[in-house]
Amino acid sequence: xxxxxQSQPEMSVQExxxxxxxxxxxxxESDYYLFWYKQPPSRQMILVIRQEAYxxxxxxxxxxxxxxxxxxxxxxxxxxxxxxxxxxMYFCAYRSGGFGNEKLTFGTGTRLTIIx
Amino acid sequence: SQxxxxxxxxxxxxxxxxxxxxxxxxxxxxxxxxxxxxxxxRGLQLLFYSVGIGQISSEVPQNLSASRPQDRQFxxxxxxxxxxxxxxxxxxxxxxxxxxxxxxxxxxxxxxx
Numbered sequence: 119x120x121x122x123x124q125s126q127p128e129m130s131v132q133e134x135x136x137x138x139x140x141x142x143x144x145x146x147e148s149d150y151y152l153f154w155y156k157q158p159p160s161r162q163m164i165l166v167i168r169q170e171a172y173x174x175x176x177x178x179x180x181x182x183x184x185x186x187x188x189x190x191x192x193x194x195x196x197x198x199x200x201x202x203x204x205x206x207m208y209f210c211a212y213r214s215g216g217f218g219n220e221k222l223t224f225g226t227g228t229r230l231t232i233i234x
Numbered sequence: 235s236q237x238x239x240x241x242x243x244x245x246x247x248x249x250x251x252x253x254x255x256x257x258x259x260x261x262x263x264x265x266x267x268x269x270x271x272x273x274x275x276r277g278l279q280l281l282f283y284s285v286g287i288g289q290i291s292s293e294v295p296q297n298l299s300a301s302r303p304q305d306r307q308f309x310x311x312x313x314x315x316x317x318x319x320x321x322x323x324x325x326x327x328x329x330x331x332x333x334x335x336x337x338x339x340x341x342x343x344x345x346x347x
Contacts, residue, residue, distance in 0.1 A: 161340075
């Protein structure tokens, strides 16, 4: 079974600085997808960014980018120019690429605090 | 557009009482449906998912069950709640494409006393 590990329960960063959240995963599959979700205090889950494992190029969405290291099974999230609205729980997630295996497995999350 | 409805938002139940949480999706057909639980300060634990009517996959053997009586309806149930069933329950749906994101409901905060 696939597992997702987020080793940093809490992180903090000064406003306008850059922070990197770590995520590693364990799988024997070659076709899969990785996601970062954000859960602000409202508890609404929001997709931040996603990456296909077959793509070598790292995904980027505005201030958010990933460092995808397939061989190391690492999928870290970098947030540039941190803003107060970035304060939230961040979850890394894994989904198999095969049809019929539809589940999304989440890590335990990293709580990010933004220091004004 | 697609929407997901989950209710109730908050629920306080005594130990040993039954549970029924309902989730419905509008604006799409044949979605994948999911129930997740989030314990206080913890990650999301997948409880059940369904790829079609009557098809339920259970991830964690426990006190809960799920049913999908209609294409866009997903129900989480328990005959007798335990204290350990307390948590934040999230329903979600997705299309049958691995890259596509999950759309989450607003959640139910369940407190078992």
